[in-house]
Amino acid sequence: MTDRAAVEAALAxxxxxxxxxxxxxxxxDLTDGVATVRIAAGADxxxxxxxxxxxxxxxxxxxxxxxxxxxxxxxxxxxxx
Numbered sequence: 001m002t003d004r005a006a007v008e009a010a011l012a013x014x015x016x017x018x019x020x021x022x023x024x025x026x027x028x029d030l031t032d033g034v035a036t037v038r039i040a041a042g043a044d045x046x047x048x049x050x051x052x053x054x055x056x057x058x059x060x061x062x063x064x065x066x067x068x069x070x071x072x073x074x075x076x077x078x079x080x081x
Contacts, residue, residue: 033071
């Protein structure tokens with residue numbers, strides 16, 4: 001079982017960058033080694049500041065690399081919601 005606090009801590013610095021652009025990084029689910037992470041847009045979100053989804057997925061995977069129990073990341077972008 002993945003410790004949610006460990007995932008949140010691993011994403012803390014990355015989350016701060018998203019929040020500076022009006023977004024939030026939310027951990028929706030941790031099941032069977034898959035972290036489901038959602039990027040939520042706030043009212044003042046800078047749409048052109050959001051990198052392409054494949055780049056964001058690579059950044060998330062790199063941020064979670066220190067957690068061997070996380071095998072993959074599913075990213076949900078604002079336009080996917």
